[in-house]
Amino acid sequence: MIDVFSKEDKSGSRAERKKLLWIWLSSLFVYLAAVGVMIGVNLYQVETTASRALQTPFTVLSVALSVLFGCFTLFFFSIKFRLTAKYCKMLRDMERGLKDTSEGTFLRYDDTVTMKDGVYFYSMELDCKPLRRDDITLRKVLIERTVPKPEFSEGDKIRFVTHANILVSYEKL
Numbered sequence: 001m002i003d004v005f006s007k008e009d010k011s012g013s014r015a016e017r018k019k020l021l022w023i024w025l026s027s028l029f030v031y032l033a034a035v036g037v038m039i040g041v042n043l044y045q046v047e048t049t050a051s052r053a054l055q056t057p058f059t060v061l062s063v064a065l066s067v068l069f070g071c072f073t074l075f076f077f078s079i080k081f082r083l084t085a086k087y088c089k090m091l092r093d094m095e096r097g098l099k100d101t102s103e104g105t106f107l108r109y110d111d112t113v114t115m116k117d118g119v120y121f122y123s124m125e126l127d128c129k130p131l132r133r134d135d136i137t138l139r140k141v142l143i144e145r146t147v148p149k150p151e152f153s154e155g156d157k158i159r160f161v162t163h164a165n166i167l168v169s170y171e172k173l
Contacts, residue, residue, distance in 0.1 A: 001169040086118030104128035106152040120145040
């Protein structure tokens with residue numbers, strides 16, 4: 001059987017997730033340090049010279065930095081980090097979850113990109129034995145978007161393993 005996801009993919013996705021967390025934590029540290037420096041300089045100037053000349057520029061600058069950091073955090077966690085975390089969760093669930101082994105005849109690829117649990121997929125259509133009498137025989141097995149299409153031609157017999165209808169491994173019979 002040919003595995004769709006290798007050990008390097010799994011460890012690489014976890015490393016990417018950790019790297020993204022460190023990027024956000026370091027930007028949080030820079031933001032908090034900048035605001036802390038502005039507060040400290042303003043307090044020092046008020047204590048030593050009794051001047052509040054920097055209060056307005058520091059207030060405007062701290063509001064601008066807060067808005068900028070808030071927008072960065074919103075887009076960072078709603079786009080890049082969310083997609084990476086969902087991909088890691090999918091790989092973790094594949095390791096621990098139930099797997100289904102089936103056989104079928106390859107029909108075609110459906111290149112329409114769909115999302116399932118925060119991960120993008122295209123699908124492979126197979127003609128499989130029905131589970132019950134008079135059931136539908138067409139099965140769409142999901143393949144992660146970045147995985148290259150396996151080399152199948154129409155009519156090939158395939159044995160495949162899926163988890164939650166996501167292709168885990170396959171072999172040509």
